[in-house]
Amino acid sequence: MPQNPYEVRIYKWRPMGDYRYDDPGHPLHTTHSLKYKGFRPYIVAKGIPAVDIQYSFKLDDIGQATVTIPLDGPEEWQPELKKLSGIEPYHYCLGIVRKSEEWDDRQDGYLVWSGIIWNMRMDMSDRTLQMHARDFMSFYETRNHSGVLRREEQIDLIRGQMWGENVNWGINTEYNQLVNTGRKYEWNAQPGEWREIAHDFYDMADDLNGFFLLMDSARANEGQPDEYLRCWLKNTRDRTPQWATGRDGKPLPALRDRVNCEVPEIYFDGTQIATTSYAIGRSGNLPIRRRKDNTLLRREVPVRDVVGRFDRIGDAKTLDSRAETQLAFGNKGIRVPRVITYPSAYQDPQTLNPNLGVKINLEANTGFIDIKEPFVVTENRVRVEGDGTDRCELTLVQESLFKKGKWE
Incomplete structure (x- = not known):
């Protein structure tokens, strides 16, 4: 194994269109405007050694990474480090690359983690810069939607949101790898209610009749001056590991x-154990309550309820599935x-x-x-x-x- 197979790469958002065409009435609005073309993170510095690297992936949640790099070092590092003199949170993105091993044929290594830098801490005594980043789904924590949306295919809700986000100064998240699940779903919001897109995506996935949802990423134009990061969503057809x-x-x-x-x-x-499961949703101003019972478990332990509130769900079958999911987690x-x-x-x-x-x-x-x-x-x-x-x-x-x- 090489002495250290990891390296850090820093990227910066680059506009893919021209803001002068953002007026919807302009003839080039849908082909050349910044609003429609959005942004991509392009390479700024590469080959940066790290004092410390930690990164994580979490089910139905946003992955995180913390990387600490030296502000000083050998002469060969200085050209790349100097490129980071103007680095700012949110303006820049982080990529963690693991160099190729004998078992891997990608000679320039492969991307193991990438995301948006949200916080930084400079330690002047240790002469280090610590960067905290979260994967690209964190962008959609800051994006919201409202209204009532119903689709016979639940993944069409995600596709529709991604299209709308990409043509509104977005980050060009690809969604052509999403696959249908064959199940319907609806988002049911009160007038004036705003919901985080990322939260609703993961909430839809986290169900026995749901799916696994991954925000993935890779490098495009690897090793070239115009290298940039792609990100895309993909899912499984069901929730079967x-x-x-x-x-x-x-x-x-x-x-x-x-x-x-x-x-x-x-x-x-044992705090999730339940003999009775309630899933409470809402259709307009009217609550909908669905109940499922584990009568076999009730013969073994005293009765115990679990109540889940799903204000954005107004479909009885979907609420039945949520109640079943709670029973599965509460069976033992x-x-x-x-x-x-x-x-x-x-x-x-x-x-x-x-x-x-x-x-x-x-x-x-x-x-x-x-x-x-x-x-x-x-x-x-x-x-x-x-x-x-x-x-x-x-x-x-x-x-x-x-x-x-x-x-x-």
């Missing part, structure tokens, strides 16, 4: 305690193992991205309980050591939580 696979398409080896990982703790959570106590992989045990940490909907076998003998079953990855926090080796800290939950059970 699949076996985690490597870049070669083969299943990843099981997580084995004291072989390729350590299991420092297992958390047992949730086991949450925390697993830390050995250095570079998995050659590509990105293959354990929870938003791909991945599961992996876990084998651990604690002396108290034996574990040998598949778990779903819900969070992957990657820490890069000084020598470039990386360790994944994984949060897992049992696969049964993603399946509809027998309640009666």
Whole structure:
């Protein structure tokens, strides 16, 4: 393995159109205006070494990264570091590149994480600059929508939002990799209510009848002066976890305690256990309440309710699915193992991205309980050591939580 396979690249938003054509009445408005063409992040500096790199992926949430780079260093670093003299949050984006290994044929490395820089901290005593970034879905936390939208195909709601965002000074998020799920959905907002787009996307996905949704990214024109970052959304057809696979398409080896990982703790959570599940939605000003019961569990433990409020859902079948989802999570106590992989045990940490909907076998003998079953990855926090080796800290939950059970 190279001494350090990671490098940091910095990008800056570049307008793809001309603001002088933003007037809707201009004949070039839909072809050349900044409003329609939006922005893309283009390369500013590359090959920057890092003192510290941490990045993460989280199920139904926005990934984060924290990178610390030196402000001083050997002479060969100075030309690239000087390019960052005017760096500002939100104006710039971050890319983390992992250089190619023998198993990988991309000679210029590959992008493992990218996103928008939101915060920075300069330490004048240590002469370092720390940058905190969140993936490109964070852009859609700042974008809102309203009104009532109904579609026979729920993914059409995402497609429609993405089209509208891209032609309004957006970031050119691609959405041609989205696939239909065959299920309908509706957003039901009160007059004057505004909702975060990112929140509603993940809320739609997080359901037994939902799907896994990933904001992905890659470099275009790799290694060229006009290199830039692409980002796109893709999803699965349903919410069924699949076996985690490597870049070669083969299943990843099981997580084995004291072989390729350590299991420092297992958390047992019973706060979600429920014998009765209510999902409360709203159609206009009228509440809609749906109820599902786990009569089998009610014979084992005292009655316990869980209530979910979904103000933007006015469809009874969708609310039934939400109630079923709550029962699935409440059917038994949730086991949450925390697993830390050995250095570079998995050659590509990105293959354990929870938003791909991945599961992996876990084998651990604690002396108290034996574990040998598949778990779903819900969070992957990657820490890069000084020598470039990386360790994944994984949060897992049992696969049964993603399946509809027998309640009666």
